[in-house]
Structures are given as C-alpha cells and as structure tokens.
Amino acid sequence: MPPTCANLDTAATEEQASKAGGRDLESFSETRWKSLRYFQLYRSVVAALLFFSALLYPSALPVLTLQQGGHHVGLAGGYLLSTILSAVVAYAWRQHASSQITASVLLDVLVMTLLIHFGGGLGGGFGSMLLVTLAGAGLVGQGRLVIFYAALATIAVLVEQSYRALQTDLEATAFFHAGVFSIAFFAVAISARLLARRLLANEELARRRGIDLKKQTLVSQRVIEEMQEGVLVLGDDARVAQCNPRARQLLAAGESEEPALRECSPELLQSFADWRRQPDGGAVLVQVPANGVQLRARFVGTTGGDSDVLVFLEDMSRLREQAQQIKLAALGRLTASIAHEIRNPLSAIRHAGELMREERRGELYERLLRILLDNTQRVERIVSDILELGRRDRVYSELIDLRQLLPAFAEEWSTREQLAADVIQLEVCGNARICFDRSHLHQVLWNLLSNALRHSRRLAGSVRLLVGDGRVAGQVELHVIDDGEGVADDLREQIFEPFFTTHHRGTGLGLYIARELCEANEARLELLGRGKGADFRLLGRALGC
Structure with a gap:
C-alpha cells in the first residue's frame, strides 16, 4: 500500500509526542535500556565467577573459601542472587531506571567493600571492580547521580580503611592507596558520564535526522506516486x-x-x-x-x-489535449468577443434580407437572396454555438428522470425537424435517472440527434435513442444510434475537434460542444463501434447530484 498523508501525520505525531514527553539528552532511549541490561548481565557474570570460583577453585580466591567461614560464601551467593534479580527486573520492567541503577551500585559498593575488608585491603584487587562498576553506572546513569555513586564508593573505601587502621597499626601507604582509588573513582565516573553525554547527543541527532529523512522520503514517494x-x-x-x-x-x-x-x-x-x-x-x-x-x-x-x-x-495525447485546451481557451475569448460584435450587424443583414424577400425581381434575384439568407443563418448558428461554449462552466445539476424527459423531447425535436413520429425510436429501461444540468442535456441531445438525422436514411427507426444502466453501479448510459454509413476510421479521432465537419452546411461545433457540456457535468461522450451506423454513448452519473 502506498504511503499516504496518514503516514506523514504519524511521523509528525511521533516527533510532537517526543517533545511533549520531555524527551531530551537525559531521557532513557531504547539504546540506553539495552546498555542497562548489558550492565546488569555483566554484574551477574562477575557474581557467578566469584561464587563458583569459591566453590570449585578455593585457592583462586582464598577470601571466599570455606576455611574463611561459611558466611563469606553466603555473601557471594547472596550477591549472585541479587544480580540475577536485577537483570530480570531490567528486562521485564522498563520503569524507574535510575532507581534500578542506584540499587545496583549500592549493592556493588557494599559487597566489594566487604570483600576488600575480608581480603586484606585494596591490595586484594577488589577496588578495581568498583572502578568498572562506576564506569558502567556513568555510561547508563543520569546527571549528578554519577557523582553520587563515586562519592559513595569513596566514602565506603575510606571508612573501611579507617576501621582497619583502628583495628591494626596506622599505615600511611594504605591511606595513600585509598586516596588514589578515590580520585580514580571520580575520574572514571566523570569521564564515563561525559562520554555518555556525547553518545546521547549523537543518538538524539541521529533520531531527529531519521525523523526528517522519513518524512522527506514519504513526501518524495507521495509526489512520485501522484505525478x-x-x-x-x-x-x-x-x-x-x-x-x-x-x-x-x-x-x-x-x-x-x-x-x-x-x-x-x-x-x-x-x-x-x-x-x-x-x-x-x-x-x-x-x-x-x-x-x-x-x-x-x-x-x-x-x-x-x-x-x-x-x-x-x-x-502524448494528454500533452496534445493540454495544448489544444490552451489554444481553444485563447481562441474562445477572442471569438466570444467577436461574436457579440457580429450579432448586431448580422441581425440587421438578416432583417434586411427578409424585407427584400417581399420583392419579386426574377429567379436570379431570388437565388442570390436565398444564398444570402442561408449563409446568414449559418453564421448566426456558429455565433450561437460559440456563445454556448462560454456557458459550459455554469452547471446546475439535478436528478432528471429520462422516462419523462425523453418522450417530450423526441416529440419536440421531430416537430421542429418536420419528421414523422416513427423516425426516432425510443427505448428506456433500468433506473433511467441522470445527474445533469437540464439545459445542457437539452443542448447535448439536440446536437446528437441532429447529427444522427443528418447521416441517417430518415426512415422509420433510423434514429434510435436507447437508455439503460451502466456497467458500473451508479451510472447510466444513453445511446444515440443512426443507420447511416458510420464514421470512417481515419475520421474517428477528428469528429470531436472544433470546426471539423463533413457537411457543407455544418458548423463543426455540434459534437465538440456536446462533449464539452458532458465533461462539465462529470459525464463522458464517446463514439462506439466500427460497423455500419454511428453509436454515440453518453455515460453519466445516476447519483451524487
């Protein structure tokens, strides 16, 4: 399914939601949650190594052996269970990340301080484990809590060293080592925090650019699809x-x-x-x-x-149609203005010709006068057709019942053309309702029937007017069929062009005006079939007026 405007709205909504939720550099993204889980897994691995080393290889860590007391192994076992619980919570409960990190650091500081105490001081190597813990907390922790963790570890180490000094002789070297470790605690925690801030800044920049790229991609896809x-x-x-x-x-x-x-x-x-x-x-x-x-x-x-x-x-057909529409629009404005100017002198010429007809001056005079009046009438018909084009955009659609309209129209048209009543054959079936401007439909039918009569044999049933339902629901078809010679293949593409005619008395605007009026009413006029006789089909809407 192609991308729609809803996709663009979704991308914008995501960005607005992130801003509304206060999502900044200090918030926990999916990447930071993964880092927290890895940190908890690291703690679990370290605790497992301490516990199983005490059980399987007592000589490796004598501080945790059974000879040193069962409570030492219990300490390692309790630490292992606590780290496993922390890892499970980090994976299952994505809330209160700061509280989870703080609890983990407090536990590590407590356990490592006890191990330092039982192991004979910082020389046992457990102080380095605190450095790793503080580095991990600095990468996933937030703000000043990182400094708090470093301060907590420093206090724990200094308290343990002070307690040891009270129990034994005071050693300046031991306090020097404790001070160095304390400085290292703060250095590691601050360095990790600065690195984490840089990573968060890059992540936020990548996220915003990803949103912009996603929106731009959707816009580009939509533009290409709608081209x-x-x-x-x-x-x-x-x-x-x-x-x-x-x-x-x-x-x-x-x-x-x-x-x-x-x-x-x-x-x-x-x-x-x-x-x-x-x-x-x-x-x-x-x-x-x-x-x-x-x-x-x-x-x-x-x-x-x-x-x-x-x-x-x-x-190319669309390009030609656009070029023709531009040309016809300019031509229409010009001819409409000229038509208004022609009508007045044309009426005067026709009126003068009618007065001259009353005089009888011989056969040549009558023939020339008849030519004058016929061409005057033809020019007036052209002017009327051109003016009709200017009214195609004024559409007042209504639902017209063709069962009532067509019989009256056929009778009026037959009377005007002085035809027998059986020349036009009317067949109506189906819904027989069309959404159309009444005056436009009258003009379209008049042009189509006049064209059909011009090319028919003028016998009974020579012109057929058929109405039925369209192939698509909600459409109606109206056919005007004659029994003439039909339209030649080389002329089929030209019959709807303006001023194209095969009749010496035609204006070449009838079919063009009929099609333009149909398009103005969201209908379609086309020529069907290639056999004998012409079949013009008007495909219009039966609903939606």
Missing part, C-alpha cells in the same frame, strides 16, 4: 527496479510484479539500448502495443555511483 508522468528506474540489464502507478497505467502493466519492457513496449527497450550506447538529453516517441498509447520517453542518468537510469514517460 502525471510515469517514472521508471532501470538497471543495466533493462530490468525495472522501481516504477510509480502512473507508469504501470501508461505501459498497461499489472500490479503484481514489475513490468517487463520487452513485453510492454519493445520500442522503449530499443530506445533505452540506443541511449546506453550514446547518452543524450533528447526525448523519443515510443508506442505501447497493449493500449496504443504514444509516449514521450526521456532518459536521465543518476548522479550516484550506481548505474541506474531514470525514465520519465509522458502521454
């Missing part, structure tokens, strides 16, 4: 690595797998091979056999170290 151009990423072997939905649509490819150029468009594959041999910035025109669409392909090499190539695909 009207098709985008392909091709490798050296012409294999499609990535493509957007528009490219699949243009190449008539399925959704299950990446499209194969050899199957979709051999011309595009050949153009890619030519571009590989001689890269240039020019675009080429290729054909897609599956749907007959002509594409404009442009190849662009990537700037990275890889050899992938970007291919941008544009639908």
Whole structure:
C-alpha cells in the first residue's frame, strides 16, 4: 500500500509526542535500556565467577573459601542472587531506571567493600571492580547521580580503611592507596558520564535526522506516486527496479510484479539500448502495443555511483489535449468577443434580407437572396454555438428522470425537424435517472440527434435513442444510434475537434460542444463501434447530484 498523508501525520505525531514527553539528552532511549541490561548481565557474570570460583577453585580466591567461614560464601551467593534479580527486573520492567541503577551500585559498593575488608585491603584487587562498576553506572546513569555513586564508593573505601587502621597499626601507604582509588573513582565516573553525554547527543541527532529523512522520503514517494508522468528506474540489464502507478497505467502493466519492457513496449527497450550506447538529453516517441498509447520517453542518468537510469514517460495525447485546451481557451475569448460584435450587424443583414424577400425581381434575384439568407443563418448558428461554449462552466445539476424527459423531447425535436413520429425510436429501461444540468442535456441531445438525422436514411427507426444502466453501479448510459454509413476510421479521432465537419452546411461545433457540456457535468461522450451506423454513448452519473 502506498504511503499516504496518514503516514506523514504519524511521523509528525511521533516527533510532537517526543517533545511533549520531555524527551531530551537525559531521557532513557531504547539504546540506553539495552546498555542497562548489558550492565546488569555483566554484574551477574562477575557474581557467578566469584561464587563458583569459591566453590570449585578455593585457592583462586582464598577470601571466599570455606576455611574463611561459611558466611563469606553466603555473601557471594547472596550477591549472585541479587544480580540475577536485577537483570530480570531490567528486562521485564522498563520503569524507574535510575532507581534500578542506584540499587545496583549500592549493592556493588557494599559487597566489594566487604570483600576488600575480608581480603586484606585494596591490595586484594577488589577496588578495581568498583572502578568498572562506576564506569558502567556513568555510561547508563543520569546527571549528578554519577557523582553520587563515586562519592559513595569513596566514602565506603575510606571508612573501611579507617576501621582497619583502628583495628591494626596506622599505615600511611594504605591511606595513600585509598586516596588514589578515590580520585580514580571520580575520574572514571566523570569521564564515563561525559562520554555518555556525547553518545546521547549523537543518538538524539541521529533520531531527529531519521525523523526528517522519513518524512522527506514519504513526501518524495507521495509526489512520485501522484505525478502525471510515469517514472521508471532501470538497471543495466533493462530490468525495472522501481516504477510509480502512473507508469504501470501508461505501459498497461499489472500490479503484481514489475513490468517487463520487452513485453510492454519493445520500442522503449530499443530506445533505452540506443541511449546506453550514446547518452543524450533528447526525448523519443515510443508506442505501447497493449493500449496504443504514444509516449514521450526521456532518459536521465543518476548522479550516484550506481548505474541506474531514470525514465520519465509522458502521454502524448494528454500533452496534445493540454495544448489544444490552451489554444481553444485563447481562441474562445477572442471569438466570444467577436461574436457579440457580429450579432448586431448580422441581425440587421438578416432583417434586411427578409424585407427584400417581399420583392419579386426574377429567379436570379431570388437565388442570390436565398444564398444570402442561408449563409446568414449559418453564421448566426456558429455565433450561437460559440456563445454556448462560454456557458459550459455554469452547471446546475439535478436528478432528471429520462422516462419523462425523453418522450417530450423526441416529440419536440421531430416537430421542429418536420419528421414523422416513427423516425426516432425510443427505448428506456433500468433506473433511467441522470445527474445533469437540464439545459445542457437539452443542448447535448439536440446536437446528437441532429447529427444522427443528418447521416441517417430518415426512415422509420433510423434514429434510435436507447437508455439503460451502466456497467458500473451508479451510472447510466444513453445511446444515440443512426443507420447511416458510420464514421470512417481515419475520421474517428477528428469528429470531436472544433470546426471539423463533413457537411457543407455544418458548423463543426455540434459534437465538440456536446462533449464539452458532458465533461462539465462529470459525464463522458464517446463514439462506439466500427460497423455500419454511428453509436454515440453518453455515460453519466445516476447519483451524487
């Protein structure tokens, strides 16, 4: 499923939640929780080594042997159980991390101080174990607690040394060693804390950049997916690595797998091979056999170290349509202004011609006057059609019942064209309701029926008006079919173009206006079939007015 705006909102929500929760350099991230677990595992391993060494190798640690008293082994066993419990809590309960670290350090300081005391002082090596504990606490601890841990270890060592001095002779060297260890406690704790702050700063920077990169990636993916151009990423072997939905649509490819150029468009594959041999910035025109669409392909090499190539695909029919719309928009503004200026003198000419018709001056005079009036009427019809285009954007849709509208319209049209009642054949079935502007629908039907009558044989049933439900739910189809010669294959693409006509008295705007009005009402007008007779289908909405 492609990324949507909801994905972008999720990324933004995550960032806002982290800020709202006070997530700063001192907070516990997932990385720091992992570090805390590793610290607890280290303590468990050390405790296990102390305990099992006392049981299996008494000579290695004589301070914990049974000969020194069972309470020493009990101390090691209790320390092992405590460290195992701390590790379990760190894995199962992700709360109060500072309390867990403080409890662990207090336990280590107590146990190591007792071991130092029973082992004959700092010379036994257990003071170094405190350095490791303080280093680990400095990496995972928070703020001033690290200094507190170092101070606690210092006090414990000094108290133990003072107690030993009271019990035996006072040795200056022993106090010197205790002082050195105390300085080392603070140095290790502070150094570890500074290193941890630097790591936290880098982690926070990476997290923020990751959020920004994620949002940027989602935006880029959304832009590519919504592009009207098709985008392909091709490798050296012409294999499609990535493509957007528009490219699949243009190449008539399925959704299950990446499209194969050899199957979709051999011309595009050949153009890619030519571009590989001689890269240039020019675009080429290729054909897609599956749907007959002509594409404009442009190849662009990537700037990275890889050899992938970007291919941008544009639908030439859409480009031509856009160019035509721009041209027609400019032409429409010009012709509309001219049409308003022409109408007044045109009405005067027509009125003068009607007055001249009352005079009888011979056959030549009558023929010339008839030519004048016919062409005046044709020009006036062109002006009316052009002005009708200016009203296509004013749509007042309503749900129209075709069972009631079409019989009355067919009767009116037949009367206006002076036709027999059986020339037009009406068949209505299904829902027969369409969402359309009433005046627009009247104009569309009039143009379609006039075009059908012009090319029909004017016999009974020569023009058929059929209504039925569309293939898609909520749609209605309206067909206007004649029994004429049909539309030639070489003219099918031109019949909807403005001012194109095959009739000497036509304006070339009827079908163009009909299609424009249909599009304004979110409907579609198209020519079906290639047999005898023309079949124009209006596909409109039956719901949603």
